[in-house]
Amino acid sequence: MNANIRTLTRRYIVLNVLSWLPTGLCAPVLVLLLAARGIDVATMGTLLAAYGLTAACLELPTGGIADVLGRRPVLIAATALFLLSTLLVGLGTSILVITAGILLEAVGRALDSGPLQAWYVDAVHAADRDADLTPAFARGRTAGSFALAVGAVAGGALAGGALAGWVPLPAAGDTPVLGLSLPYLLAAGIVVVRALTQLAWVSEVKRRPRAVVRDVLADIPRTVRDGVLICTRTSTLRRITILCGVIGVALATIEFLAPLRIAELLGADSKAVIAYAVFTALGGFAMAAGSSMSPALSRLLGTGRRMVVVALIVTAVAVAALGAPLFLIAAAGYVLVYLALGAPEPLLDTLTHRAVTSGERATVLSIQSLALRLCGSAGAMAAGLIVAHTSIAYAWALVVGVLGIGAIVAAGLSTHDQSAAESSSTSAEPDEAVPLELV
Numbered sequence: 001m002n003a004n005i006r007t008l009t010r011r012y013i014v015l016n017v018l019s020w021l022p023t024g025l026c027a028p029v030l031v032l033l034l035a036a037r038g039i040d041v042a043t044m045g046t047l048l049a050a051y052g053l054t055a056a057c058l059e060l061p062t063g064g065i066a067d068v069l070g071r072r073p074v075l076i077a078a079t080a081l082f083l084l085s086t087l088l089v090g091l092g093t094s095i096l097v098i099t100a101g102i103l104l105e106a107v108g109r110a111l112d113s114g115p116l117q118a119w120y121v122d123a124v125h126a127a128d129r130d131a132d133l134t135p136a137f138a139r140g141r142t143a144g145s146f147a148l149a150v151g152a153v154a155g156g157a158l159a160g161g162a163l164a165g166w167v168p169l170p171a172a173g174d175t176p177v178l179g180l181s182l183p184y185l186l187a188a189g190i191v192v193v194r195a196l197t198q199l200a201w202v203s204e205v206k207r208r209p210r211a212v213v214r215d216v217l218a219d220i221p222r223t224v225r226d227g228v229l230i231c232t233r234t235s236t237l238r239r240i241t242i243l244c245g246v247i248g249v250a251l252a253t254i255e256f257l258a259p260l261r262i263a264e265l266l267g268a269d270s271k272a273v274i275a276y277a278v279f280t281a282l283g284g285f286a287m288a289a290g291s292s293m294s295p296a297l298s299r300l301l302g303t304g305r306r307m308v309v310v311a312l313i314v315t316a317v318a319v320a321a322l323g324a325p326l327f328l329i330a331a332a333g334y335v336l337v338y339l340a341l342g343a344p345e346p347l348l349d350t351l352t353h354r355a356v357t358s359g360e361r362a363t364v365l366s367i368q369s370l371a372l373r374l375c376g377s378a379g380a381m382a383a384g385l386i387v388a389h390t391s392i393a394y395a396w397a398l399v400v401g402v403l404g405i406g407a408i409v410a411a412g413l414s415t416h417d418q419s420a421a422e423s424s425s426t427s428a429e430p431d432e433a434v435p436l437e438l439v
Contacts, residue, residue, distance in 0.1 A: 004127045009136045011201045012120040016144040018194035019116065022086065022187035024151020024284065028277050029159040030089075033180040036172040039095065047099060049377075051106045056373040058110035065111070067363050070204045071119035074111050079198060081108030083191045090184025091176040114365030121353050121361060122205040133353060134295055138346035141291035145342065149284025155183035156277040227356075227363030236355050237364065239409050240348050243308070244368040245375035246406030247341060250315060252376030253383045253399050254337060257392060258322070264392070265327045279331065283338040290342025297343055304347045308410040314340040316403040323396045344410075351413075 034044050066074040081104050088101025117140075124131050159180045169179040177185070231237045259276045266275060290311075297311075298304040318340060321333025356364045379402070383395040 002127065005124055005131055008120060008123050008127070009139070012116070012136060013140050013143045015116055015194070015197065015201070016140045017147040018190060018197060019112065019147075020144040021147040021151045022082065022190045022194075024148040025155035025158075025183040025187040025190075026086065026089075026151075027148075028152050028155050028280055029180050029183050032159065033089070033178070033184075034098070036178055036180050037093065037098065037174075038172075039098070043095070047102050050099070051102050052373060052377045054103055054106035055110045056370055056377070058107060066115040066118065066366075067360065071115040071122070072198070072202045072204045074115045075119070075198050075202060076195065078108045078111035078115075079191060079195045081105070081111065083188055083195070086184050086188045086191060090181045090188070093174045093176055110366075110369075113369040114361070114363075116202075117349070117353075117365060118358075118361040119202055119205065122358055123203075125358070126205050134346055134350045137349045138291050138294050141342065141346055141349075142288040145284045145288030145291060149281040149288070151187075152277060152280040152284060154186070158182040158186065227360050227367050230356060230360060231364060231367050234355060236351055236413060239413050240352055241368055241371050242409050243344070243348065243406055245371040246312070246402055246409070247345075248372035248374070248376035249379030249402045250319065250337070250341065250399055251372075252380040253395065254319070254322070254334070256380040257383055257387070257395055258334060260387070261322060261330060261392060262327075265325075265330060275331075279334050282335050286335045286338040287342035290339045291346055294343050294346045298347060305410065305413045308344040308347065308413065309407050311340045311343045312403050312407040312410060316400045316407070319396055319399045319403065323393050 031044060034047070039047075085101045085105035085108060088097055088104065090101075092098040092101055117137075120136070120140075121133065124133065124136075159182065169175075169177060169182070172178065231241045258279065262275050262279070294307070298307045301307045301310060315337055318333040318336035321336070322330050324330050324333065352364060352368065353361060379399070383398060386395045386398060
């Protein structure tokens with residue numbers, strides 16, 4: 001690896017940390033902050049549903065924007081939206097202000113779903129077309145997961161009164177700054193650092209003649225259409241997109257039901273809140289460990305395809321353990337879910353990037369993120385209905401069944417699939433086919 005690629009990799013890892021650390025700070029306290037503002041549970045559910053729907057609907061258009069306008073301006077726009085949304089949610093005292101903040105965060109999340117990774121791939125390919133991307137993706141995911149976990153611990157400490165002796169703040173009410181607002185204020189500061197870092201480090205890689213403003217609206221539909229066609233016509237990308245949906249169902253359902261399950265086992269909501277904060281951090285560390293182990297597991301099991309299948313089977317077993325009557329077994333199952341789901345993702349990233357051209361890359365990433373979000377929302381909704389009418393055990397069974405389908409899909413991943421460029425006679429940037437055993 002040459003010095004330029006090493007520098008790019010370090011920057012990619014740091015930017016991943018700066019992307020996920022604010023999310024880790026805010027995620028564990030969001031529901032508590034909404035409650036402190038006097039928002040009822042039904043309205044909370046509506047707000048979260050609006051967030052998911054907005055982000056899902058914007059996945060494809062925003063991916064097209066990144067391919068047309070470039071990675072750098074889209075990344076900076078997403079960061080600006082994150083800063084504004086963090087301040088609105090953290091300091092807002094009315095439902096309208098908080099709603100605006102949540103929706104702006106959804107728009108920013110959609111914009112942010114692919115450009116950073118796409119920029120890194122473009123920059124590395126410009127230096128060395130044959131560079132191995134898998135280790136960097138693994139390190140990036142590991143760093144992001146650790147940042148998420150550290151942020152969750154720090155956010156929980158701040159919200160729990162770590163600074164109460166120095167900065168006494170009200171726990172609830174219409175005052176803009178509450179004790180639960182502190183993680184949001186710290187997150188806003190980190191977002192500012194992220195923006196400055198992006199301005200200094202991220203430079204646009206020349207991929208094709210840059211579009212002018214009048215070409216943007218005409219080019220986005222074509223870019224989106226091409227990305228959808230690739231994901232439906234190329235065997236590898238089709239299967240990876242399905243696997244994104246499977247992972248979405250598993251993660252969303254577990255994140256929705258785990259607090260209920262913990263409260264059921266511990267018999268107290270207060271204990272459940274503390275335990276879930278700890279599990280959030282442990283889950284982040286576990287996913288980081290799984291991502292870092294991805295290349296070694298592929299070598300140990302002989303092929304990358306076999307590693308993905310085994311990881312999904314282990315995840316299914318871990319989900320089943322969540323239904324155990326003993327707290328320690330359920331806790332171990334929760335951590336194992338994230339450990340197992342972290343392993344396949346760097347490899348799936350590599351297969352995705354080598355199967356598409358530079359001009360399609362951000363759009364395809366957005367399509368995969370769309371599959372994850374939509375399937376995750378559907379899974380969580382179905383699980384809620386199942387729990388309401390039967391029991392939580394049937395919801396875990398649903399997730400296990402979906403993971404089983406995912407294992408079957410992964411078993412059919414082609415070891416010598418055509419790249420997107422090879423399958424399209426109009427592509428101007430051919431990529432090599434990727435033997436899965438060698439990734």
